[in-house]
Amino acid sequence: MLAVLLGIELLPLAHAAPESAFKERFYNAELIAKVRIASVHRMVDQALSEPGMTAIKGYVYAGVTQKVWRGPAGNLVAFRLSLDACQQKLHSGETYLIFARTDADGRLELMDCSDAVEEGQAASLLAQLNRDSQG
Secondary structure (H helix, E strand, O other), X not given: OHHHHXXXXXXXXXXXXXXXXXXXXXXXXXXXXXXXXXXXXXXEOOOOOEOOEOOEEEEEEEEEEEEEEEOOOOOEEEXXXXXXXXXXXXXXXXXXXXXXXXXXXXXXXXXXXXXXXEHHHOHHHHHHHHHHHOO
């Protein structure tokens, strides 16, 4: 209903969650941006790590924004994705459409795998976001 009031039509994507999940992600995101991943860093769980064994609890991604639809319009962005939320690792050099929220400590994070859509799978959604941003 709110999408109609705002003139937004969210289109379902192949290999993605149903349209209702996209709508929810769209409205809950504090940052919606097309981001090219520049570097990937591990989030280490110090409590579970032992000498010779590092326990990884997720990844911090740093990237260059190519387009921002919602949120701060800076050129660089960093966000987190825990392994509890998503077992898939994003790849350096690849471009993703991300839907990020701020955690309790003020850091951007993705809530699950579907919050990062590979550019090749996001064509319809990117086109719709671009049309809506032009008026």
